[in-house]
Amino acid sequence: MKYDTFLTGDRPSGKLHLGHYAGSLKNRLRMQDECLKGYIMVADVQALSDNFASPEKVIKSVVEVTKDYIAVGINPFKITIFIQSLIPELAELTIYYMNMVSVSRLERNPTVKAEIKQKNYGESIPVGFLCYPISQVADITAFDANLVPVGDDQLPMIELTNEVVRRFNRLYDKEVLKEVTAVLSKTQRLIGIDGNAKASKSLGNAIFLADDASTIKDKVYSMFTDPDHIRVSDPGKVDGNVVFTYLDAFFENKEELEELKKHYKKGGLSDISLKSLLNKTLQDLISPIREKRESLKQDEMMDILITGSKIAREAAKQTLYNVKSAMGITYC
């Protein structure tokens, strides 16, 4: 990975939580050490595509997620953190790529399909929402990245990216754009503290990196375990037990965890003692992040973002120039 460049990012629509930590932030910290270069995009334009009626939430979150990045250990001197809307070249690339993708191709995208259903758009799907995968193709190709860390729900976007890359290069008979490789996160999507399939801010079932100690404790102690595990001596179920799922994701001593699972299945291990262990684990993980986070100032974050956006823009300008040159539409 010594010569690799990765690109990743988040829609700023709230602070980041343990689901992000397990699913992407940890992975980014590893890639920060292993790759030559990396970009993290704060995707405000994309967040607006389903929050255009409440942009203030998006804007506020831009600084919040940046605090989360720095607090977990992303090094802005190594990784370029930037704001999508400050890179106008992404809009231009999107417009050109829109000619290379058919409407039915977008409508077939399983992730977009699922999201459209979930969002209850009915007959009024905003064009911006249907088209966000094309805007992602622009994001992915603009910075000459070759690796894109993703969850498996984002694989159709990588597939679309490589289709556009091949189509563009073939059409203009030049190797202008680079195909990319998806780096699948090793951790499965983290479930919510209520046992829901996904921890998310909107469902109110996530533990945030900015949560204080007592909030974390309350959330851990409210977690679902095994509803049939009534007396301590009863045998308990591990599968679908939220406390064990979180221990799997965050408790480092895997041998000890196996012992605990055996003990719980047999009976004789209380939910309270398990929750106490998870609480300690999460407090140890989150408290240094939260303390670092609290020391970070809004102005410093904006400095990081503005500097990062300048650097990112240079890369995007070069890509747009290459794209327009290949098409022959350079006039001056």
Next chain:
Amino acid sequence: MKYDTFLTGDRPSGKLHLGHYAGSLKNRLRMQDECLKGYIMVADVQALSDNFASPEKVIKSVVEVTKDYIAVGINPFKITIFIQSLIPELAELTIYYMNMVSVSRLERNPTVKAEIKQKNYGESIPVGFLCYPISQVADITAFDANLVPVGDDQLPMIELTNEVVRRFNRLYDKEVLKEVTAVLSKTQRLIGIDGNAKASKSLGNAIFLADDASTIKDKVYSMFTDPDHIRVSDPGKVDGNVVFTYLDAFFENKEELEELKKHYKKGGLSDISLKSLLNKTLQDLISPIREKRESLKQDEMMDILITGSKIAREAAKQTLYNVKSAMGITYC
């Protein structure tokens, strides 16, 4: 109209012909005198949306249509002539407006529907093609124009523009964007020399402003008249007679034309004498345009376009700034 600003333009996909002259260029010359300001956009990005596989045709036509503008009398010191792709702010505005229009709203657009059918896209409608009306909303709103000269097939675009304008202003509770008024061309669409409903380059049935004298003559003498008008003494039909349609559009002496129509209907007026009159009319109209056109140099045209694009860009920058400020997404 003393305080009005108009915006109009053409897709550069070939030289302009008499259909453009009658339908829009004459109108622009009038507005050039009557309005405070005007913009003419050479819509290369839009032309690429159905010519992305042959961009060289588009690029070449950018200079050709500019020659046509100057040759007919557009004054670049009064009217800002610019190239769409040199105004990146249009791409950014398009991306933001895409959030305010639904996919089904676009699919209902009768002009787009008709064009999709005509182009035989089948199941592979390019996203860029379906979305070009949104890109037109960006074009129309970017330069603070209040008048948009259009043919009646473009009225749905104006309607969409005003919908987006109202929606944006209401959503962000500010009068950021201005509604526009369509200025309908007084001349109906010019039919082709073969009697086809539309004179167009692709149908090969148009007389170009750059055509030489003998080409014009050949085209006039090949025109459809009344197939039942066999002997000079036969009564002839005026309706659907291409020669009369062209005389209606270009022969200035309307009284004389009425006399000719009466005479033709009664019988005794030959097709040849009519064609000779039309030929003289068109030679008189086109020869000074062609001569002016031939004196124009590629470099001069590029100077006009680059200068115009700089002026247009300042206006578009201001609009984009206003749009982003209203949404609150200004960071620096």
